Amino acid sequence: MNTLRRDFLKTSAAAGAALIANPYEALAKNIPPDYRGGQMKFSFRPFTIEMKHVFTVAEMSRSTTPVVLTEIEYNGTVGYGEASMPPYLGESHDSATKFLSQVDLGKYESPFALEKILTDIDAIAPANPAAKASVDIALHDLVGKLLNQPWFRLWGFDKEKAPMTSFTIGIDKADVVRQKVKEAAAYKILKVKLGKDNDKEMIETVRSLTDVPLTADANQGWKDRNYALEMTHYLKEQGVKFIEQPMAKDRYDDHAWLTERSPIPVLADESFQRIGDLKRISTCYSGVVIKLMKSTGMREAHKMLVLAKSLGMKVLIGCMTETSCAVSAASHLSPMVDWADLDGNLLIKNDVFDGMRVVDGRCVIPDRPGIGVVKA
Ligand code: MG
Numbered sequence: 001m002n003t004l005r006r007d008f009l010k011t012s013a014a015a016g017a018a019l020i021a022n023p024y025e026a027l028a029k030n031i032p033p034d035y036r037g038g039q040m041k042f043s044f045r046p047f048t049i050e051m052k053h054v055f056t057v058a059e060m061s062r063s064t065t066p067v068v069l070t071e072i073e074y075n076g077t078v079g080y081g082e083a084s085m086p087p088y089l090g091e092s093h094d095s096a097t098k099f100l101s102q103v104d105l106g107k108y109e110s111p112f113a114l115e116k117i118l119t120d121i122d123a124i125a126p127a128n129p130a131a132k133a134s135v136d137i138a139l140h141d142l143v144g145k146l147l148n149q150p151w152f153r154l155w156g157f158d159k160e161k162a163p164m165t166s167f168t169i170g171i172d173k174a175d176v177v178r179q180k181v182k183e184a185a186a187y188k189i190l191k192v193k194l195g196k197d198n199d200k201e202m203i204e205t206v207r208s209l210t211d212v213p214l215t216a217d218a219n220q221g222w223k224d225r226n227y228a229l230e231m232t233h234y235l236k237e238q239g240v241k242f243i244e245q246p247m248a249k250d251r252y253d254d255h256a257w258l259t260e261r262s263p264i265p266v267l268a269d270e271s272f273q274r275i276g277d278l279k280r281i282s283t284c285y286s287g288v289v290i291k292l293m294k295s296t297g298m299r300e301a302h303k304m305l306v307l308a309k310s311l312g313m314k315v316l317i318g319c320m321t322e323t324s325c326a327v328s329a330a331s332h333l334s335p336m337v338d339w340a341d342l343d344g345n346l347l348i349k350n351d352v353f354d355g356m357r358v359v360d361g362r363c364v365i366p367d368r369p370g371i372g373v374v375k376a
Pocket residue numbers: 217219244245269270289
């Protein structure tokens with residue numbers, strides 16, 4: 001390690017408080033002098049992840065998920081990123097390729113100006129949140145590696161506070177559900193997908209095998225708010241901690257009505273995409289589901305988390321089916337959340353990274369710098 005870098009690391013420790021207040025501003029103001037030269041090189045490749053089980057949510061079933069794996073290389077250090085694009089969300093290998101072909105990181109003096117770089121990336125085109133996240137995650141990984149620090153520490157979080165993660169049980173016939181619950185014996189919380197015509201059967205089947213706390217996600221599947229209210233009372237009796245996105249994402253008034261009456265928290269997932277949605281959401285729901293593939297990555301997810309908590313809202317950190325790359329990136333935010341649903345990497349057969357682990361049901365954030373992943 002050269003002297004400049006050593007001095008920088010000393011000063012950066014002293015700047016810890018500033019980092020917690022606004023980590024990105026502090027990083028941009030404290031660019032180590034030896035990181036002002038060099039040029040970032042960005043590359044990406046489409047990849048298809050294969051799921052262990054056919055996965056069913058209220059609207060559809062599938063067994064693969066298209067992702068794009070990204071890399072940003074700078075003076076010999078490489079940051080990894082990922083876009084996961086479940087087809088129903090509208091992004092694809094084609095749309096991500098088109099978007100990422102327009103990303104030019106070579107024009108920036110230093111990777112440390114994350115706020116500036118990521119604001120520019122966001123402005124390339126509307127939408128494309130997962131493609132944007134794949135750049136954001138790789139840049140965070142790179143900067144963390146250059147500083148030799150994991151992101152939970154740069155954000156000032158205590159990794160020991162990382163919560164349990166739930167394991168998701170998709171909608172299926174009772175015998176398949178029973179099989180999945182048996183396979184999930186290591187998890188201390190199970191998330192049950194609802195929203196078709198067998199809601200109570202799903203819960204009863206899971207409950208016939210386990211007493212662990214449950215969470216539930218209707219994925220907009222419920223049509224009638226009175227049915228939704230009746231279900232929240234039933235779910236409460238069954239030991240379900242919250243319900244995610246009961247009705248269609250644009251039914252704000254119905255969700256406000258339900259939130260006022262429900263005995264369990266009502267969380268916005270599909271209704272909550274970008275940070276600008278938070279003001280409206282905060283009047284209709286008790287909490288939000290943050291996912292890096294909606295928020296355009298770690299930078300906006302961190303802002304969402306801080307803002308949502310300051311509004312007194314509950315926060316769940318979730319994920320798509322994705323490799324350990326994106327899941328590990330999300331895990332760095334987990335010490336601040338109420339609940340985590342970071343099982344996306346556990347549902348797939350061909351993970352290409354090693355990173356966040358689940359030990360005794362709890363998220364263990366890697367201590368390695370950046371997002372903490374290595375190629376598997
Ligand atoms: Mg959800």
